[in-house]
Amino acid sequence: MTDSDKLATAWADTQARLPEGWTLDGLRCASTGLGVDERSDDWIAVALGPGSQEREARAGDPLEALAALASSLESDDAAR
Numbered sequence: 001m002t003d004s005d006k007l008a009t010a011w012a013d014t015q016a017r018l019p020e021g022w023t024l025d026g027l028r029c030a031s032t033g034l035g036v037d038e039r040s041d042d043w044i045a046v047a048l049g050p051g052s053q054e055r056e057a058r059a060g061d062p063l064e065a066l067a068a069l070a071s072s073l074e075s076d077d078a079a080r
Contacts, residue, residue: 010063014045017070022049024069027062045069 001009007027015024030042045065047055057069 007062010066014066014070017074018047019049019073019076022047022055022073024066025054027065030058047073049073 011024011027018024024045025048026046028044028046030040030044032038032040042058042060043062043065044056044058045062045068047069049055055069055073057065057072059065059068
């Protein structure tokens, strides 16, 4: 399985794990610029939910960021 395939599978799995009303919106590098102090190896996964809510999760790997995002929303959903 290629890295692209792994990412596509992780994206679909993450979307399937999100509570009702939430949509996976993006995955981006956490860098804020090109300067040495602005670079980051981290990734940020973003989901949008009811009432224009936004949730982010950050991790050192894109697949980990997606998993962390899903886990945080599942935890919130289970607590209700």
